[in-house]
Amino acid sequence: MSTTTHDAPSAGSYYVPHSSPWPIIGSVGLFVTMMGGANLLNGHAPTLLYCGLAVLIVMMIGWFNNVIRESQAGLYSPQMDRSFRWGMSWFIFSEVMFFAAFFGALFYARDYALPWLDGTSASKPMTHELLWPTFEERWPTNGPGRVGGTFEVMGPWGLPALNTLILLSSGATVTWAHWGLLKGNRRQLCLGLAATVGLGFLFVALQAVEYSHAYQHMNLTLGSGIYGSTFFMLTGFHGAHVTIGAIMLTVMLLRSLAGHFTPEHHFAFEAAAWYWHFVDVVWLGLFVFVYWF
Amino acid sequence: MTATTAGHDAVHDGHDHGHEHAPPRGLWRWLSTTNHKDIGTMYLVLSLTMFFIGGAMALVIRAELFRPGLQLVEPMFFNQMTTMHALVMIFGAVMPAFVGLANWLIPMMVGAPDMALPRMNNWSFWIMPFAFALLLSTLFMDGGGPAGGWTLYPPLSLQTGAAFPFVILSIHMMGVSSVMGAINIIATILNLRAPGMTLMRMPLFVWTWLITAYLLIAVMPVLAGAVTMLLTDKYFGTSFFNAAGGGDPVMFQHIFWFFGHPEVYIMILPAFGIVSQIIPTFARKPLFGYASMVYATASIAFLSFIVWGHHMFTVGMPLAGELFFMYATMLIAVPTGVKVFNWISTMWRGSMTFETPMLFAIAFVVLFTIGGFSGLMLAIAPADFQYQDTYFVVAHFHYVLVPGAVFSIMAAAYYWLPKWTGHMYDEKLGRLHFWCSAIGVNILFFPQHFLGLAGMPRRIPDYALQFAEFNMISSIGAFIFGFSQLIFLWVVIKCVRGGEPAPAKPWEGAHGLEWTVPSPAPHHTFQTPPQITEAEAHS
Ligand code: HEM
Ligand SMILES: [Cu+2]
Numbered sequence: 001m002s003t004t005t006h007d008a009p010s011a012g013s014y015y016v017p018h019s020s021p022w023p024i025i026g027s028v029g030l031f032v033t034m035m036g037g038a039n040l041l042n043g044h045a046p047t048l049l050y051c052g053l054a055v056l057i058v059m060m061i062g063w064f065n066n067v068i069r070e071s072q073a074g075l076y077s078p079q080m081d082r083s084f085r086w087g088m089s090w091f092i093f094s095e096v097m098f099f100a101a102f103f104g105a106l107f108y109a110r111d112y113a114l115p116w117l118d119g120t121s122a123s124k125p126m127t128h129e130l131l132w133p134t135f136e137e138r139w140p141t142n143g144p145g146r147v148g149g150t151f152e153v154m155g156p157w158g159l160p161a162l163n164t165l166i167l168l169s170s171g172a173t174v175t176w177a178h179w180g181l182l183k184g185n186r187r188q189l190c191l192g193l194a195a196t197v198g199l200g201f202l203f204v205a206l207q208a209v210e211y212s213h214a215y216q217h218m219n220l221t222l223g224s225g226i227y228g229s230t231f232f233m234l235t236g237f238h239g240a241h242v243t244i245g246a247i248m249l250t251v252m253l254l255r256s257l258a259g260h261f262t263p264e265h266h267f268a269f270e271a272a273a274w275y276w277h278f279v280d281v282v283w284l285g286l287f288v289f290v291y292w293f
Numbered sequence: 294m295t296a297t298t299a300g301h302d303a304v305h306d307g308h309d310h311g312h313e314h315a316p317p318r319g320l321w322r323w324l325s326t327t328n329h330k331d332i333g334t335m336y337l338v339l340s341l342t343m344f345f346i347g348g349a350m351a352l353v354i355r356a357e358l359f360r361p362g363l364q365l366v367e368p369m370f371f372n373q374m375t376t377m378h379a380l381v382m383i384f385g386a387v388m389p390a391f392v393g394l395a396n397w398l399i400p401m402m403v404g405a406p407d408m409a410l411p412r413m414n415n416w417s418f419w420i421m422p423f424a425f426a427l428l429l430s431t432l433f434m435d436g437g438g439p440a441g442g443w444t445l446y447p448p449l450s451l452q453t454g455a456a457f458p459f460v461i462l463s464i465h466m467m468g469v470s471s472v473m474g475a476i477n478i479i480a481t482i483l484n485l486r487a488p489g490m491t492l493m494r495m496p497l498f499v500w501t502w503l504i505t506a507y508l509l510i511a512v513m514p515v516l517a518g519a520v521t522m523l524l525t526d527k528y529f530g531t532s533f534f535n536a537a538g539g540g541d542p543v544m545f546q547h548i549f550w551f552f553g554h555p556e557v558y559i560m561i562l563p564a565f566g567i568v569s570q571i572i573p574t575f576a577r578k579p580l581f582g583y584a585s586m587v588y589a590t591a592s593i594a595f596l597s598f599i600v601w602g603h604h605m606f607t608v609g610m611p612l613a614g615e616l617f618f619m620y621a622t623m624l625i626a627v628p629t630g631v632k633v634f635n636w637i638s639t640m641w642r643g644s645m646t647f648e649t650p651m652l653f654a655i656a657f658v659v660l661f662t663i664g665g666f667s668g669l670m671l672a673i674a675p676a677d678f679q680y681q682d683t684y685f686v687v688a689h690f691h692y693v694l695v696p697g698a699v700f701s702i703m704a705a706a707y708y709w710l711p712k713w714t715g716h717m718y719d720e721k722l723g724r725l726h727f728w729c730s731a732i733g734v735n736i737l738f739f740p741q742h743f744l745g746l747a748g749m750p751r752r753i754p755d756y757a758l759q760f761a762e763f764n765m766i767s768s769i770g771a772f773i774f775g776f777s778q779l780i781f782l783w784v785v786i787k788c789v790r791g792g793e794p795a796p797a798k799p800w801e802g803a804h805g806l807e808w809t810v811p812s813p814a815p816h817h818t819f820q821t822p823p824q825i826t827e828a829e830a831h832s
Pocket of ligand 1: 444557558560561603604622623625626629664665666667668669671672673677680681682686689690693694697698
């Protein structure tokens, strides 16, 4: 990390854009979205929410277009590239910490809260004695109040295992695409990306099938006590991230078809690939701790 | 703009991207700017605005507590004031002030042309005013603003009315802003340092911000997770914090404080950095123990992740937890002590002068240390059973936050105002501001220690008669302190509008790249990175 590894940038080589309308548009969009979301939760119509989301989408398209044009114009030096790399890495780290909060909730509920409630933990016996002396259930559970009613547990084999396979293969295909890019083989790049995007959306579709099965046939919902809460929040946020990642990769596919990337200069692709590997790893955590054990 | 040094001529000659023309005028300049100095200024203005809004809320609280009995406001409104005061001061005043300082100073201190990601920098800022519009708007809603305390503990916080989703979503916005800001700061520090500016040559303000940014990225998403769970518990039927569903309200406290304790260090590490810049300048000696300062900062950051349980000693943790969190918390006193020792050693036998920034910095060292000591008392788990939720805790965190974090921000403002505005501030008024603040703050918060030890609970609008005198004293201090801040406002306005022209380096003993550029600092600095040598770095 010492500065000697920097190529001393030549005069003015670090591109500082003058001014940009997109951030303020993004702020307004976010504001309207949040206001609309809060209004919706308070029982009002979702109009404002949709308006805000529309502004945000316009902002993202405009902003990313801007960045792509600058990149194509050769404004980005290797030093700039490193800023993007640091930026993306730390962004992914922030996402890891976001998931950590929910995994933390899962582990805490399983390893502390429940043993206290059901009396299997020696450290706080009175919780069980005083609150719910008759409650003796182990994980997975919807708690002593049977919140949400009797439900079935989502097992690991079947769809979730298939989805694991799908996501792991998509990790392989995106790497294969990257190899193609490095070799300057555009066909391999595009094929690999197309396969990855396809697998990504397939994953999301199967998740949707799983959810509807859970709601319709297993009485397993977001309201099924702590099991339902952790199950749907973790897999739901993960699914959202897969969707975002797949959209990112779709854009990369379009850009590859347009011939934007060179073997030396393709950080956007790598960023999307990093993100994809990140959702992949999160899924492994989910598979093991939410579905399996 | 005219460049005054040879180095700067080179900047313009070698420069070819055409962002040299004057910035656009009027409102659009501020809405669309990507310039770190503009953005830094906006953060600082936002922070000052929030400081006065939050301050007004504090004065409502202290006015109500001036005498026992319910005097001025409804208890419900009182609770809204304590909750909002904390949220506004933490997220609106202290954090944006440090981010504003980071924006202004870090690129100049490391010899960079701007922040690494200038457009995102604009976005980080402009999210904030909107977030606060959302938050403050709740005061005008049915049922009023949030009133369950800034810590948002369920189940109480889940009883908030229409304000609830607004509060949660505004916290999400602040989180997004903080994380983007922090990413930008890290990328700038790691990637935009001028040749020769090795990590161990960086000014301490830069170091402390690097570590603070890391803390921000690590914990703001955790807060986002925690408040999201609150939201789904309230509106979507989840049971995270509901024991009947197998969850646990105490779980919220764990997640919240996993964020919350690092958060308090987010509010103090940059202050350590500022003080470490100012004391050497006015003691005219290099900082004592530079490397140990860096390592102490890093250890504090590390330890800050494993002490959160000290906020929860009384919730019924297993004994092993109580002990672990007690000892881990006490460990933090070691690196903190190293820092205080280093500041004092820097002053030892220095040729000191006492301009306003130095006065604030010295007051910081003394008064922050008092807050550190009360923290140590609170860290003793069995003793905390007595202190928990009393005014002693209030006294503790206000000592570390007001004469701690806020004083450091004041010190920074006085220290760098000449660089920002090109004018010297009014030294007489500055000192007046300092003395009024320093005296006011102690009258305000010192008696709260006694109140707490005597058993007065925090967050109540009325109290038993035996607490009357100290409360009255405290309220008087509050009004002295509060109104003295108008002096600060006046000094700043005066300094922006005019005053004795400031030289490039207005402080005789100052070191660092920011003092090599003219005052006011030109719109663009260091487009050609300067070369930093060993001698310059450690002078
Ligand atoms: C030597 C260092 C410190 C120690 C040992 C320490 C210890 C503690 C303890 C044990 C508590 C919990 C008290 C209770 O609720 O019963 C506490 C509360 C608090 N501390 Fe510190 N602290 C230290 C430094 C700081 C710093 C530097 C800040 C902020 C800049 C800070 C801000 C706070 C705040 C805001 C609270 C109260 C939070 C709330 O309940 O609303 N502390 N501290
Ligand atoms: Cu703490």
